[in-house]
Amino acid sequence: MKVAVTPTGAFRRDLKRLSNEDADATIRALSLFIEQPTATKLNFELVKHRRGFHSIRATYSTRILLRKKSGIEYDAVAVGNHDYVYGSYFKK
Amino acid sequence: MGLPALKEQFELGVQKLAKRDWETEFGQADTVEAYAIVIDQGVMEFAAWRRDIAVQLNEALTSTLMESKNAGPAEALQAIDGVIVTVESCIVSLRAGVDEFGAVDTSDFLLSTQKRRYLNKQIKRGRQVGIDLYNFYVDAYYALLATRSELEEPDDEEAPGFTSGAALEQYLRSELG
Numbered sequence: 001m002k003v004a005v006t007p008t009g010a011f012r013r014d015l016k017r018l019s020n021e022d023a024d025a026t027i028r029a030l031s032l033f034i035e036q037p038t039a040t041k042l043n044f045e046l047v048k049h050r051r052g053f054h055s056i057r058a059t060y061s062t063r064i065l066l067r068k069k070s071g072i073e074y075d076a077v078a079v080g081n082h083d084y085v086y087g088s089y090f091k092k
Numbered sequence: 093m094g095l096p097a098l099k100e101q102f103e104l105g106v107q108k109l110a111k112r113d114w115e116t117e118f119g120q121a122d123t124v125e126a127y128a129i130v131i132d133q134g135v136m137e138f139a140a141w142r143r144d145i146a147v148q149l150n151e152a153l154t155s156t157l158m159e160s161k162n163a164g165p166a167e168a169l170q171a172i173d174g175v176i177v178t179v180e181s182c183i184v185s186l187r188a189g190v191d192e193f194g195a196v197d198t199s200d201f202l203l204s205t206q207k208r209r210y211l212n213k214q215i216k217r218g219r220q221v222g223i224d225l226y227n228f229y230v231d232a233y234y235a236l237l238a239t240r241s242e243l244e245e246p247d248d249e250e251a252p253g254f255t256s257g258a259a260l261e262q263y264l265r266s267e268l269g
């Protein structure tokens with residue numbers, strides 16, 4: 001199943017503020033999200049404290065914030081520079 | 093509770109964890125079982141704190157959005173940016189704390205295998221208190237960014253929606269120049 005993504009102006013502004021490496025990873029992650037929204041490496045997460053928003057991982061310190069418009073439609077609204085700590089963190 | 097008060101609460105949460113003198117508490121715990129009690133107290137204390145702040149965060153974000161409808165978004169954006177900066181700084185401190193806790197090594201402790209296993213389990217639970225708090229702050233950070241995005245004016249130049257990853261990549265790369 002594919003999804004539709006609209007990159008908002010705020011997202012595009014955030015993208016321009018990133019390093020070339022992080023911007024590249026962000027674009028690739030968003031592109032992968034369209035093609036395979038359930039890809040494990042994206043760590044698709046619900047933002048628990050704001051209904052209707054999700055985030056996906058672009059790099060180990062960058063996540064893309066998504067607003068769900070309908071079942072398969074999302075707006076990319078911002079890029080954040082923090083990631084969650086997962087269960088495997090201390091197993092390294 | 094408004095955003096300025098919420099900002100203070102986030103700062104207090106990190107101070108609360110820092111003030112919790114695990115080392116002294118562990119030092120006073122002369123049995124492995126007493127360690128477990130110290131951890132139990134931490135688990136309960138921070139779970140309750142997170143529940144309280146989650147309610148306050150939800151109320152503050154909802155009232156900020158409501159108030160901005162009448163007063164305009166400028167003041168709300170400024171206030172929310174202030175909280176985001178604070179939460180980001182808290183996240184950095186918490187990450188350092190979690191990493192430090194992760195460095196505890198019990199292999200030199202004179203304990204039976206069974207007791208060591210039990211102690212390691214308690215340390216893992218202790219780390220989880222820090223991780224849960226850290227993840228809570230990260231989620232709050234994204235909730236704040238989400239609310240910020242709702243306050244911002246609509247785009248002057250609306251981007252198209254994409255159903256092809258390749259087309260999106262091409263569009264965004266051309267935007268970057």
